[in-house]
Every structure is written in C-alpha cells, then in structure tokens.
Amino acid sequence: MTSLIEIQGLSKTYGAGSSAVHAFGPMSLDIDEGEFISFLGPSGCGKSTLMLMIAGLLEASEGSICLGGKEVLGPQTDIGIMFQDNTLVPWRSVRGNIDLQLEMRGIPARTRREHVTSLLKSVALEDFADRYPFELSGGMQQRAAFCQAMVHDPKIVLLDEPLGKLDAMTREHIRTDLQRLWMLTRPTVVFVTHSIEEAVQLSSKVALITPRPGKIASVIDVGLPFPRNQKVKGSTEFVGLVRHIHEIFHGYGVI
Amino acid sequence: MAMASSEHETMLERIWRWVKQSWMSIAFFVGFFLFWEFSISLFNIPLYILTPPSMIVTKAWADLPRLVSYTYITALETILGYVVAIVIAMPLGLAIAFSSILRRTVYPFFVMIEMVPKIAFAPLFISWLGFGLLPKVIIVFLVCFFPIVLNAILAFSSLSEELQRFSRSTGAGVWRTFTKVRLPAALPQCFVGLKYAGLNATVGAAIAEFIGSDQGLGFYIQITTGNMRPELAFAGIFFLTGIGLVLFGIITLAEKLLIPWHISVRQAPA
Numbered sequence: 001m002t003s004l005i006e007i008q009g010l011s012k013t014y015g016a017g018s019s020a021v022h023a024f025g026p027m028s029l030d031i032d033e034g035e036f037i038s039f040l041g042p043s044g045c046g047k048s049t050l051m052l053m054i055a056g057l058l059e060a061s062e063g064s065i066c067l068g069g070k071e072v073l074g075p076q077t078d079i080g081i082m083f084q085d086n087t088l089v090p091w092r093s094v095r096g097n098i099d100l101q102l103e104m105r106g107i108p109a110r111t112r113r114e115h116v117t118s119l120l121k122s123v124a125l126e127d128f129a130d131r132y133p134f135e136l137s138g139g140m141q142q143r144a145a146f147c148q149a150m151v152h153d154p155k156i157v158l159l160d161e162p163l164g165k166l167d168a169m170t171r172e173h174i175r176t177d178l179q180r181l182w183m184l185t186r187p188t189v190v191f192v193t194h195s196i197e198e199a200v201q202l203s204s205k206v207a208l209i210t211p212r213p214g215k216i217a218s219v220i221d222v223g224l225p226f227p228r229n230q231k232v233k234g235s236t237e238f239v240g241l242v243r244h245i246h247e248i249f250h251g252y253g254v255i
Numbered sequence: 256m257a258m259a260s261s262e263h264e265t266m267l268e269r270i271w272r273w274v275k276q277s278w279m280s281i282a283f284f285v286g287f288f289l290f291w292e293f294s295i296s297l298f299n300i301p302l303y304i305l306t307p308p309s310m311i312v313t314k315a316w317a318d319l320p321r322l323v324s325y326t327y328i329t330a331l332e333t334i335l336g337y338v339v340a341i342v343i344a345m346p347l348g349l350a351i352a353f354s355s356i357l358r359r360t361v362y363p364f365f366v367m368i369e370m371v372p373k374i375a376f377a378p379l380f381i382s383w384l385g386f387g388l389l390p391k392v393i394i395v396f397l398v399c400f401f402p403i404v405l406n407a408i409l410a411f412s413s414l415s416e417e418l419q420r421f422s423r424s425t426g427a428g429v430w431r432t433f434t435k436v437r438l439p440a441a442l443p444q445c446f447v448g449l450k451y452a453g454l455n456a457t458v459g460a461a462i463a464e465f466i467g468s469d470q471g472l473g474f475y476i477q478i479t480t481g482n483m484r485p486e487l488a489f490a491g492i493f494f495l496t497g498i499g500l501v502l503f504g505i506i507t508l509a510e511k512l513l514i515p516w517h518i519s520v521r522q523a524p525a
Contacts, residue, residue: 057420077426087421091439091516103435104425132516 002069003030004156004188005054010063011213012049022213024049026063029207029216033155036182036189037219038199040245041209042254047192048084050214051158054190055081067156077105080154080187082162086145088133094120094144095129101151112151119147122184123177139170143177150181160192175201179227196245200238201228208245211252220245306486315490322475326494329472332388332460333498336395340452344400345445348407365404373397374462381467391463391471398459399452406448410441443517446510453506457499472498 011025024046031037039047052058054065056076065072067079088097098116099109109116120126123143133141142162149157162178163171179202182189193199199206200222208217222241224232232238274281292307294300302310315322351357351365376397380390414437422432464473472495479487511520 052420055420055424057423075423075426077424079424081421081424083417083420085415085417087417089418089436089439091514100435101425104422104427104431106427106431134516134518134521 004033004035004068005029005031005190006066007031007054008064008066010050010053010060010065012046012053012058013061024212024214025061027214027216028063029219031188031190031205033188034186035205036191036203037205037207038191038193038203039207039209040193040196040199041214042211042249042252043194044212045209046212046214047194047209048160051081051160051190051192055079055158076156078152078154079156079158080149080152082142082145082149082157082159084160084164086141087148088141088145090133093130093132094125094136094147097133097144098147098151101148105152107152116147116151119151122181123147137170138166139174142166142174146178146181155187157187157189158192159189161194162191163193163195163198171195171198176227176229178202183226196242196249197233200224200241200245201233206245208248211254217248302485303483304485306489308489311486311489311493314484314486315493318487318490322472322490322494325470325472325475325491326498328388328470329457329460329464329495330498330501332391332463332471333395333456333502335388336392336459337399337452337456337502339392340396340399340403341449344403344448345407348404348445349411351404351408352411362408365401369401369405373401374459377463377466381463386467386469391460391468394463395456395459398455402451402455403445403448406451407441407445410444410448411437413444414440439514442514443519446506446514446519449506450503450510453502454499456502457495460498461495 007027007029009026009028011027012023014021014023027050039050041047049058053060054067054072054076056072056074067076088094089100092100095116098119099112102109102112117126117129120129123146125140125143125147128136128140128144133144136144146162149159163174166174175198182202191199191202203222206220206222208220209215210217220241224235224237224241228238288308292309295302295305295307306314347361351362373394377390377394380393384390384393418436418440422436427435460471461473461476464471465477468474472491476488476491476495479485479491510517514520
C-alpha cells in the first residue's frame, strides 16, 4: 500500500554559490491517510518551508513530494492550508471570509450556505458569522481561519503553527476543539508546532526535526487513545513521552 | 409617529453628544475669530493691511457674483486636473506594479520627478499654452498625478505573502485574485495618495492662476491684494478653502463607502 504523502530526498537551499543557505533536508518520509502528524522542532528549522513545499507553494531544491501518487509540481488546490498569519481579510465578515475560499475556487457561496453554517457551529462561531475579523479575539480569529481552510472539504490539511500566537488558555481550548473535529472526519493532517505537549496531545505521529538545516531525527508513534483528554494527559505514558522528547531536544542544545 | 419622534430625539442627542465632545475645538475656533475681530481696533491695524472678519463677510457679500463665478472657474480647473490625474495614474500605477519592465524604466523616472517641485513648471506651461483653462488643469494634474501613481504602485505591489500564497492555493486565476483579494487589499493605500493629492489640488490651481490668468480665485486674490483690499483677498482665500473642503469631503465620503472596514475609517479622530 502506498502512502498518501510521499516525501523523497527533499531539500531546500536558498540562494546560490557561496552565499547559499542550506535551510532544510535532505529528508524522506511517508505519511499515511488519516494520520495526524506533527512536525516538531525549534524555530528556524524549516518546518514551515517543508509545509510550503508540500502545498506546492515553494519549489524544492532537490527531491520530490507525491500526494496520492501524483508529484507536486505547482500549487495544490485540493488541500486545506492554515498559514502562520491567518488569511482572514479585513473587508469581509467571518462568513464572507469562509465564502472567499469558495468564491476563489469558482464555487457560488450560496450553494454552500448550510455547510458554512454547520462549520461555524462546529467551532462555536455561529453567532459571529456577520462580525468582522477585528471584532474577534485572537482565538476566535483562528477558529474562523480554520473554517476558511476547511470549507472545501480537503482530504489533506496543512496547519502551520495555527495556535502559535494565542495565549496558553486559549491554546488549550482550541487544541481540544481541533482534536474533536479531526476525529469526526479523520483527514490527513500535517501540523507544524514547536510545542512538545501540543504535538503529543494532538498527533498520531510526531516527527522530530533537528535545528537548521532541518532533518528528521526520528518519527515517534504516539500510541495513546483518542480523545486525549485531561485524564490521558495526566497518564504516565503521556508525561513520559513528553519528557523523552524534551530530552532529545535538550541533547541538540535547543532547550 | 413614535418612530419619527424617537429618531428626532436621537438626532438631538447626537448633536448634543457632538457639542459635548468638541466644545473645546469650537470654543477655540470662535475665540480665534473674536480675537481677530477685536485686535484690529485694539492694536490700531490699518484696514489696508488687515480687516476684521465681519468686514470680510460684508464686503464679500457685496462682491458675491464675481466670487461665485471665479469659484466656478477655479473649481473646474481643480476638479478636471484631479479627475484626469486619477484616470491616468490609477491604471498606470497598477501596470507599473505588475510589469517588471515598467518598474525598471518608468518607476525610477517617476520617483525622480516626484523630487521636482511641480509648481516650478507653472510659468513654463503658461508661456507654452497661454492664459486659458488648459495650463491650469495641467498644473493641477501634475501636482496630483505623482502622489496618486506612487501610492497606487505601493498599494498594488504590497499584498502580504500570506494572502498571495492563499490565492495561489485556491487555484484562482489572475482576474479573480485581482477583484477578490488584490484590489480590496490595495484600496487603503490608494486612498492615502488620493487624499494627499486632493489636499494639494487647490494649491496647484491657485498658484497657476497667480502666475498668469485673467479670472479665477487665484487671480482675484492677487488683484485685490494689489489694490490694498485685504478683506476681498481673504474672501477669495475662504472660497478657495471651500473648494478644497468640498473636494476632501467627497474623497472622505468615497473612502467611507469603499473601505468602511479599514482602521482609518473605523477610528477616525473625533
């Protein structure tokens, strides 16, 4: 059986000649359908670079990526992406922003009205559909951005530190939501983060990335049951795994 | 009926709130003119140097037909020059933002020309084209064109990387990306140029008229000053200011209608 995402000998170098910066790779990795995989590593290790290359928004210097057996040669339009800075536009309401994703794809928004409403309900934003991004808290903005990334029902979802700019409490809350939503339809998720606990809580697999140039040090299977509620998070397995990853990064001199 | 009366009340309340908020600015404004009014006699300023505001009003009233017809002429020069500048500068700014050839040829040239005080060309244009409407329109155009085109270039070439990536990831074509993302994202910066140009448009018209004309408010201000009639010169200045205010009001209204979501509109200073 082939994997949904196949990464082969991928690397990225910025610039050329003596001023070239080797940012990332080489790395190879297979990601199966329905997996929730986290790329966990220090900032500047090329996690976001990798994500952009999977999305076909950044050209690889060497190696290849295949999605569902087809090589990535340009922007992939059938995936959902949440960028580090959200892509909510200030001139549209929450619903308008979600519709934007549809309209850009030539899908009339009115044909998906109910779908958008149910999506908003799933993140408890149904009462804020007509609000503008600036009227929302950071957490609510990220929920809206999540709906925007998901409205076209992508089978592959790329999330680039979607919770990075939120306060600790809001993060905790949205993590739980994210996990619940993932469990509903089980899309394949690539999640970029630098929080060890977050990676372990959300993922079925965690890929540890070394400091620049980023390489995959190891891929850890997180065998804990879903949903990873407070009880699971308090278990010795969970705590032990977090500590284990902590020690690995400590070995790199990162933490 | 009940609706009407409640609406009437909110209107009153609104006025009251406005007075409460801005009474200090109003008081200062009124105080300034009162000081002006009484300082003329207080400091024995001769009337051929400066006249009190009350006299400006009465003398302007007596000369109203001339002021109105000159206001029409100057307003026409201002609006024509401004509108032609918008019509040419906006598409050109867009083209420069997206064409690497234009960005390497026309753009540096424009940046250089922007350093030149456009008003300095006024005598030349008058000598080339005579005393008519055209040289004034051209000078207003020159004054307005550069801030509009430079801000349009900036506006259309500064879409955030994230939104560019988002647009590409949807597979949307150039036109759809433009209408749904690039254009609305560019409007606030475009308005910066439009407002700046709007503020300077009447300056261009007035100076062009100083240099060579036989009508218009600039001509009026110059002639009345020469005749030692400062009260009429002031009347001309007030009418000129009026043109500027109306023009700026129209731009601000357009801004409110087109980008009500933008922070400059949402948080306009009270």
